[in-house]
Amino acid sequence: MNQTIEFTLNGETMHYSVDVRQSLLELLRDELALTGTKEGCGVGECGACTVIVDGETVDSCIYLAVWADGKTLTTVEGLAAEDGSLSDVQTAYVQDGAVQCGFCIPGMVLSSTQFLEDNPTPTRPEIKRALSGNMCRCTGYQKIVDAVADVAEKRQENADIAPVKFTRHA
Amino acid sequence: MAKNNVIGKTEQRWDAIAKVKGQAKFTADFPINHKLHAKILRSTIAHGYVTAYDITEAEQMPGVVKIFLPEDLPQNKFGTAGHPWSMVPAKRDIEDRTLLTRHVRVYGDDIACVVAKTELEAIRALEKIKVTYEKYPVYLTPKAAMADNARRIHEERDNVIADTSVGYGDVAKELKAADYVIKEHFHTPMQQHVHMENQVAVAWQSEDQRWTCISSTQIPYICRRIIGQAVGIPWSQIRVQKPFIGGGFGNKQEVIIEPLVVALSMACGGRPVEMNLTREESIAYTRTRHAIDYDLAVGVNKDGSITAIDCNVYSNQGGYASHGHAIGGKGGTFINALYKTESLRYAAKTIYTNVATAGAMRGYGIPQVMFALESIMDDAAEKIGMDPIDFRIQNRRPEGFLNTLSHVQQFNFKIDKCLEKGREAFHWDEKLQDSLKYKTGSKRRGVGVAGFSYGSGTYPFGLETAGARLTLMPDASFKLMLGATEIGQGADTAFSQMAADTIGVGYDKIIRDAMSDTDIDPFDTGSYASRQTYITGFAVQEAAEKMKQKILKRASEMYDIRPEYMDIVDGNIVYSHNDQKIADLADFAMSSFYDMEHGRAIVAESSVNIHNNSYASGCTLAQVEVDIETGQIELLSVMNVHDSGKIINPILAEGQVDGGMAMGIAYGLSEGVRYNEAGKPLNNNLMDYKIPTTMDLPDLDHTFVESEDPLGPYGNKSLGENPLCSPAAAIRNAVKNATGVAINSNPLASQHVFEQLKQAHVI
Secondary structure (H helix, E strand, O other), rough: EEEEEEEOOEEEEEEEEEEEEEEHHHHHHHOOOOOOOOOOOOOOOOOOOEEOOOOOEEEEEOOOOOHHOOOOEEEEHOOOOOOOOOOOOHHHHHHHHHHHHHHHHHHHHHHHHHHHHOOOOOOOOOOHHHOOOOOOOOOOOHHHHHHHHHHHHHHHHOOOOOOOOOOOOO | OOOOOOOOOOOOOOHHHHHOOOOOOHHHOOOOOOEEEEEEEEOEEEEEEEEEEOOHHHHHOOOOOEOOOHOOOOOOOEOOOOOOOOOHHHHOOOOOOOOOOOOOOOOOOEEEEEEEEEEEHHHHHHHOEEEEEEEEOOOOHHHHOOOOOOOOOOOOOEEEEEEEEEOOOOHHHHHHHOOOEEEEEEOOOOOOOOOOOOEEEEEEEOOOOOOEEEEEEOOOHHHHHHHHHOOOHHHHEEEEEOOOOOOOOOOEEEEHHHHHHHHHHOOOOOEEEEEEHHHHHEEEEOOOEEEEEEEEEEOOOOOEEEEEEEEEEEEEEOOOOOOHHHOOOOOOHHHHHOOOEEEEEEEEEEEOOOOOOOOOOOOOHHHHHHHHHHHHHHHHHHHOOOHHHHHHHOOOOOOOOOEEEEEEOOOOHHHHHHHHHHHHHOOOHHHHHHHHHOOOOOEEEEEEEEEEEEEOOOOOOOEEEEEEEEEOOOOEEEEEOOOOOOOOOOOOHHHHHHOOOHHHHHHHHHOOOEEEEEOOOOOOOOOOOOOOOHHHHHHHHHHEEEEEHHHHHHHHHHOOOOHHHHHOOEEEEEEOOOOOEEHHHHHHHHHHOOOOOOOOOOOEEEEEEEOOOOEEEEEEEEEEEEOOOEEEEEEEEEEEEOOOEEEOOHHHHHHHHHHHHHHHHHHHHHHOOOOOOOEEEEOOOOOOOOOOOHHHHOOEEEEOOOOOOOOOOOEEEEOHHHHHHHHHHHHHHOOOOHHOOHHHOOOOOOHHHHHHHHHHOOO
């Protein structure tokens, strides 16, 4: 059975007829060809498929596509500015060496982005707790946590990296 | 050696931007039209034979294209280990499997396959296949599989697939002569790689009527060969492409699903067939780190000298030979690399059992042997009342030691410097003092140390060959083509730095490609054995030197200056005696293509065969707090120190150490595939198989003892696998220091620790 849903995806309004059994991950990857969102387990354990729905991070593999009806979604493809320049979170990941194989990175970057919206002045333990639903096997999380801490610090200093407020698609 | 200040600098990895933007394409991300989906029917017993299949209902399920039983596909025997082909038949990996099998050797064995229009339809059809088994006894341990009456798991060979002994001196006599003999048994668990991207491959018949396979593989060229062997076609008829890969850690140094995917495409008229393993399949039914048992005896004198190291090794191979004895048999060399001893015996057996097939995993046998060795050496130091760091330094091999077990001469081997630097940087003495305050009560603290050694590549045991090709672009950028594989570790960035440094241009002038392609890229055996920056580094260096000489020779024609008077520095052609600019390399490059007289594009290639190895070393220092009421261990602080020669790119090197430490810490504390008595895996999901999350690790500390290795192409030696070789033993030693209880089987999960503390009457 199909159902037509309307949602905002990376700033664009979408109308889409989806199979009611379909996961949001399947909709994004298989129907909309947004392959930046990854599947690492398919059962909500690893966080590779994290996307932002109405200001909350969800595992899109266990989130039904129909639930996106009326909501605002951001995937990794929606983080950079329209001219392709990186958000401050993306920039920090690149500069701090937080990226290795990159498979967890879309989910990790989205979790970091939303977390810093919710908590602009985090402590290191708070960063760790916020990212505990995103598994990474390459980095030991060290430089990932460093990158998030860097963004928070730089936003507070209002320093070199221009603070890209993450309200563009909200 | 570094000349142009590109080596040794932190450069941003070239692929990071694509990865944070979601542009980076992994195997499952390619748009492929009219793709079919394959799923494997997995046995629900661990040992036996399928006497009958009933597929009548399954065949009627919607979307099913075809159901394959073992007899429906080629029956060629092949092995899955990612080793270069050996010209010497006796040295080849054991070939003990077929694409599908009726003879079940492991739980989840590949007994049939469904191809359907969608993955879901394939799964639904699998559920309708009925299977009748004849069951055989299940052997989970080497001991059980070696018993006199044990059934052969593979009819054609004994369950003990290899039995070797190496060493020197008279171990029995030297043990007798020692002031003390320490004898202990150690057991290590079946760690699983848990790369975030599961195994995935897609294959189809290409326009030229050959077969293309895109795969998440560490070893494209070896993958090509094994597909050819398994499906029975010439290797030239296969093209393997490797895009970005979501981690491998050795599990993708195995050719597990690619031959089946190609065979299925062949059987479906060349239509694209994709197979995407689930996390549950990847953990339980691909490969694991070998679980190894060690019976170790060490003879030690009161003055700290070692008289004998006697080691009996039982390596649990699981159901198929895979990398086999290459792993269990390797430890002796690296024991010998670390410690002076009058005598050494390293006797190793590798044994088929009915647990998951063990294969390559980051560290390739060394994390296991170092857990045993570095634990017993700690106990030996304690026995004679010596500081464990002093004991290790006193017994280190001297500079230039010829390791007779491998015939590698250990130049520039700096384990002693690592231990010394670690003692200071970790504040070992202070933490040891601090721990003394916590020897009673429920929270006990202790510190521990462990060392390791590791090779750079496989020489002299394996072929070490690599190739590189550089093409000059019209703006004086250079396209670097390699068969070596970037798998997340940053090799491509390191290679780009090497090429830039040798040619004399900036790092940003080197262009790499995400895709490795066996039709296009120079031959290289791939990513394993921490070989790439070392072995492929030689290939990059040679190609870059050739490129430079070609540029200077052409410049000599164009500018009428003898080539030996010129050099390339910072992207300019200059006089070498005073760096005076002769030409902008970009102007030269444009002329090299389009000048009426001199224009002919410049390409430089290399293909090298390397006959040397540089042993790296390092150590871990750890401080733990043990809650003796629960057995819970908190890792308060941990540091790795690495002797890996010249560090090509510091931020990438740190990243390798962080990730390796995390995996090594979890090897010590939480990881391991568990089975029930019938051989069924119990924890093949990410809830029950405990890889660390952000909450499970302390901040990871590390430092390097840097040096110019005299043999490494840029003074470098191995680093990729090294960081996970020593954390588990350091943690075990710290727990012993904290509680007085030596726990000789990891992981030190709370239940296990609690039981051990109870048995030792600590609680």
